[in-house]
Amino acid sequence: MRNQTPRVQLLLTGNEIMSGDTVDSNSALIAKRLDELAIPVYRKVTVGDDPGLLKRELASMAANADLVIVNGGLGPTIDDLTAEILAAVAGVQLAEHPQAVAHLETWCAARNLKLNAANRKQAILPAGCLIVDNPIGSAVGFEMQVSDCRIICTPGVPSELRAMMDTIVHSLAAQLQRPVERDILRLQTFGLGESSAQQLISDHLPDWPAEVELGFRAGAPQMEIKLSVNRRADLPARQRCRERIEHLFGDHIIGEGDSLLAERVLDLLRQRSQTLTTAESCTGGLIASMLTSIPGSSDAFHAGFVTYANHIKHSVLGVSEAALGEHGAVSEEVVREMALGALDRSGADYAIAVSGIAGPGGGTDDKPVGTVWLAWGGRDTLLTRCLCWPVERSLFQTMIAAAGLDMIRRMLLGLDSEPRYFRQRKAR
Amino acid sequence: MRNQTPRVQLLLTGNEIMSGDTVDSNSALIAKRLDELAIPVYRKVTVGDDPGLLKRELASMAANADLVIVNGGLGPTIDDLTAEILAAVAGVQLAEHPQAVAHLETWCAARNLKLNAANRKQAILPAGCLIVDNPIGSAVGFEMQVSDCRIICTPGVPSELRAMMDTIVHSLAAQLQRPVERDILRLQTFGLGESSAQQLISDHLPDWPAEVELGFRAGAPQMEIKLSVNRRADLPARQRCRERIEHLFGDHIIGEGDSLLAERVLDLLRQRSQTLTTAESCTGGLIASMLTSIPGSSDAFHAGFVTYANHIKHSVLGVSEAALGEHGAVSEEVVREMALGALDRSGADYAIAVSGIAGPGGGTDDKPVGTVWLAWGGRDTLLTRCLCWPVERSLFQTMIAAAGLDMIRRMLLGLDSEPRYFRQRKAR
Numbered sequence: 001m002r003n004q005t006p007r008v009q010l011l012l013t014g015n016e017i018m019s020g021d022t023v024d025s026n027s028a029l030i031a032k033r034l035d036e037l038a039i040p041v042y043r044k045v046t047v048g049d050d051p052g053l054l055k056r057e058l059a060s061m062a063a064n065a066d067l068v069i070v071n072g073g074l075g076p077t078i079d080d081l082t083a084e085i086l087a088a089v090a091g092v093q094l095a096e097h098p099q100a101v102a103h104l105e106t107w108c109a110a111r112n113l114k115l116n117a118a119n120r121k122q123a124i125l126p127a128g129c130l131i132v133d134n135p136i137g138s139a140v141g142f143e144m145q146v147s148d149c150r151i152i153c154t155p156g157v158p159s160e161l162r163a164m165m166d167t168i169v170h171s172l173a174a175q176l177q178r179p180v181e182r183d184i185l186r187l188q189t190f191g192l193g194e195s196s197a198q199q200l201i202s203d204h205l206p207d208w209p210a211e212v213e214l215g216f217r218a219g220a221p222q223m224e225i226k227l228s229v230n231r232r233a234d235l236p237a238r239q240r241c242r243e244r245i246e247h248l249f250g251d252h253i254i255g256e257g258d259s260l261l262a263e264r265v266l267d268l269l270r271q272r273s274q275t276l277t278t279a280e281s282c283t284g285g286l287i288a289s290m291l292t293s294i295p296g297s298s299d300a301f302h303a304g305f306v307t308y309a310n311h312i313k314h315s316v317l318g319v320s321e322a323a324l325g326e327h328g329a330v331s332e333e334v335v336r337e338m339a340l341g342a343l344d345r346s347g348a349d350y351a352i353a354v355s356g357i358a359g360p361g362g363g364t365d366d367k368p369v370g371t372v373w374l375a376w377g378g379r380d381t382l383l384t385r386c387l388c389w390p391v392e393r394s395l396f397q398t399m400i401a402a403a404g405l406d407m408i409r410r411m412l413l414g415l416d417s418e419p420r421y422f423r424q425r426k427a428r
Numbered sequence: 429m430r431n432q433t434p435r436v437q438l439l440l441t442g443n444e445i446m447s448g449d450t451v452d453s454n455s456a457l458i459a460k461r462l463d464e465l466a467i468p469v470y471r472k473v474t475v476g477d478d479p480g481l482l483k484r485e486l487a488s489m490a491a492n493a494d495l496v497i498v499n500g501g502l503g504p505t506i507d508d509l510t511a512e513i514l515a516a517v518a519g520v521q522l523a524e525h526p527q528a529v530a531h532l533e534t535w536c537a538a539r540n541l542k543l544n545a546a547n548r549k550q551a552i553l554p555a556g557c558l559i560v561d562n563p564i565g566s567a568v569g570f571e572m573q574v575s576d577c578r579i580i581c582t583p584g585v586p587s588e589l590r591a592m593m594d595t596i597v598h599s600l601a602a603q604l605q606r607p608v609e610r611d612i613l614r615l616q617t618f619g620l621g622e623s624s625a626q627q628l629i630s631d632h633l634p635d636w637p638a639e640v641e642l643g644f645r646a647g648a649p650q651m652e653i654k655l656s657v658n659r660r661a662d663l664p665a666r667q668r669c670r671e672r673i674e675h676l677f678g679d680h681i682i683g684e685g686d687s688l689l690a691e692r693v694l695d696l697l698r699q700r701s702q703t704l705t706t707a708e709s710c711t712g713g714l715i716a717s718m719l720t721s722i723p724g725s726s727d728a729f730h731a732g733f734v735t736y737a738n739h740i741k742h743s744v745l746g747v748s749e750a751a752l753g754e755h756g757a758v759s760e761e762v763v764r765e766m767a768l769g770a771l772d773r774s775g776a777d778y779a780i781a782v783s784g785i786a787g788p789g790g791g792t793d794d795k796p797v798g799t800v801w802l803a804w805g806g807r808d809t810l811l812t813r814c815l816c817w818p819v820e821r822s823l824f825q826t827m828i829a830a831a832g833l834d835m836i837r838r839m840l841l842g843l844d845s846e847p848r849y850f851r852q853r854k855a856r
Contacts, residue, residue: 018469020459021645021654023451027474031448041446043481044474046455053471217449226449278713278734284720285706285713288734292712293822295788303740306706306716306732308725316731316773345744360723394721 006066038182072156074139076118087126191421194218221402251415269300277348278304279338281355303346317341335375352404388427434494466610500584502567504546515554619849622646649830679843697728705776706732707766709783731774745769763803780832816855
């Protein structure tokens with residue numbers, strides 16, 4: 001590669017990504033991994049399995065970029081054209097590659113399969129190419145230099161691509177004529193929107209230093225704030241930015257890296273050897289499911305109750321018929337009794353109880369769709385709050401489940417129990 | 429548009445999709461909507477917010493395609509370049525568009541907002557363009573003809589794009605010089621892999637008619653089979669294909685269109701005025717959550733139990749200490765008692781009980797990670813089975829939760845209780 005920072009293009013192939021049947025997440029994965037080396041992708045082209053189109057695109061990329069990553073088209077079928085296209089663009093023949101054959105033989109042997117003709121096609125590669133190992137799948141990756149451009153061909157199966165990107169990132173890092181000093185800090189937040197976060201930063205931190213790159217990745221339920229620097233010398237400036245962000249968003253920050261709300265709550269409980277239980281109506285098991293999706297959750301989560309019907313709230317959790325009759329299922333009294341019943345029946349230290357109207361049906365003038373009562377805490381520290389969060393059913397369930405976990409996190413850390421997102425979503 | 433079937437390209441813009449921070453699902457949505465008109469997208473280019481690059485790409489597309497859909501870059505910030513680029517490529521000036529201003533004024537008034545300068549930028553559009561209404565957001569879409577190519581500019585916000593695609597599809601349908609006869613039938617399946625489904629079809633249906641297009645969309649837990657025809661005259665052939673597919677995959681087919689396993693189970697229960705309960709260990713509330721994500725699930729789902737710890741299986745569901753002690757939590761005896769306990773405590777007609785080792789930890793030589801016992805049925809019809817499904821934790825939880833729902837579906841429909849995917853995943 002000629003430049004310190006290579007100019008990178010991606011070429012994606014596959015009828016299934018053109019038709020919209022498959023959403024392409026591979027190019028985002030490639031871009032994120034290259035970002036670790038401060039190598040941006042500046043152009044991406046996607047075409048179906050059409051040899052004429054593919055050849056034209058790859059030839060034009062080879063003439064304009066320093067590095068091209070091709071994704072897809074390595075499989076065993078006649079639609080898989082990548083090896084043929086690269087050979088044509090490089091002006092070389094196709095030939096069986098001994099290293100690729102050896103890989104296929106090992107791969108088949110490990111699975112008690114016979115190496116058939118279709119599989120064998122995956123070893124027919126452009127003459128003179130180098131193999132990129134595929135630790136998972138049958139199709140090896142391969143690369144070659146075409147004039148000044150390095151072309152790397154990768155598999156379309158996401159798990160195989162992910163495994164291969166480690167090798168590619170290492171190889172690119174070794175070849176760069178500059179030290180890799182890029183450092184990406186990711187902070188996970190809950191309860192902040194991307195636009196309001198952006199607005200807060202531009203209002204309160206107008207002198208943001210140019211060398212600290214700021215990015216957001218909005219998701220549900222969490223939003224990620226990304227602070228990146230390209231030189232080690234900028235780490236102190238990044239640290240100051242981090243402190244200012246922490247000051248600004250304070251207790252909305254859950255943790256670093258990939259940390260998830262449920263994971264953070266489980267960690268805090270584990271440190272105290274304490275446990276949490278759930279009593280869910282409108283979230284219908286989602287809080288329990290978020291907790292148990294984390295490996296090792298059994299340390300701090302033993303029991304959850306999904307009490308969707310009123311008579312179950314009564315028979316399983318002991319919610320009084322008086323409370324249900326007088327106040328209705330979506331009421332402070334009922335979530336309080338749900339929480340106490342779950343604490344009692346599970347022996348847990350903390351509970352989250354939720355009852356609300358997820359919609360689209362079931363709303364009334366008094367309690368419109370989106371109305372929800374939450375109770376959280378221990379036997380003697382139980383708090384309750386009513387919110388109105390009128391969004392589409394599954395987003396409502398996700399955000400309310402996360403809010404319940406967040407309130408336990410706040411309680412365990414001694415933080416504000418009336419965060420910004422509560423104040424914005426007060427019920428009437 | 430010159431041709432009966434226009435040649436379509438997509439141009440996507442946005443730094444967030446180049447960096448990998450956002451996975452682009454918009455282009456899949458556009459492709460799927462155009463597919464309803466039998467209009468394929470044959471090429472897609474994605475670039476960041478770079479005016480030089482954008483101008484070059486759009487000019488080249490305008491010279492080669494009949495229809496270009498541009499997505500993104502309609503917002504109020506200086507990074508939003510689409511109007512400027514289209515004006516440059518069309519060789520016209522930018523001017524405030526009265527219809528766009530009126531839209532902005534209405535939009536702001538409905539939200540009690542003042543129309544500010546940043547918003548007002550969204551009304552500065554290429555002179556002579558036509559407005560495409562945005563029923564949700566502040567930024568209108570717009571389109572114009574550049575020599576022989578129609579260029580339509582759409583917003584990057586997915587919900588706004590979705591709303592606008594209805595208008596665009598109608599307008600394209602009206603303009604086509606052929607009747608729109610395309611008909612897409614989607615069948616939802618559970619327990620089939622894409623490659624084995626493809627293999628079965630090519631083995632058993634070698635004379636598949638060319639006029640019936642066959643597609644697959646692999647997902648977890650379901651896989652979709654798509655049968656499309658472009659002319660009404662081919663509907664009988666498609667019907668024969670459907671019958672052959674149904675014969676081949678039989679009870680693995682859940683339903684048509686978007687139908688979900690949980691939805692199907694709830695419908696079947698509702699028809700019988702019966703109810704289902706869940707007793708979950710390793711799936712940790714996921715089955716309950718899949719059920720309650722469906723609007724109206726309260727008709728047939730009243731109670732779920734997440735009994736993650738052994739003492740909770742005993743205290744909440746009445747699983748005997750003898751069964752737990754002798755056989756361990758992952759055993760036939762324990763899932764049977766979990767199911768019976770849940771039936772007893774909920775008064776439901778059917779139960780699903782699950783206990784297994786989701787991993788990554790917790791496996792033994794005897795019961796490796798992926799081992800799971802399932803029980804399903806009513807008091808007198810309870811069945812049990814042990815499977816081994818050693819995949820990554822969250823996929824394991826998803827597939828096992830779905831398998832539990834599928835077994836109830838099979839029982840309610842009187843279908844085989846030993847489907848293909850069970851036979852393939854027998855525990856040792």
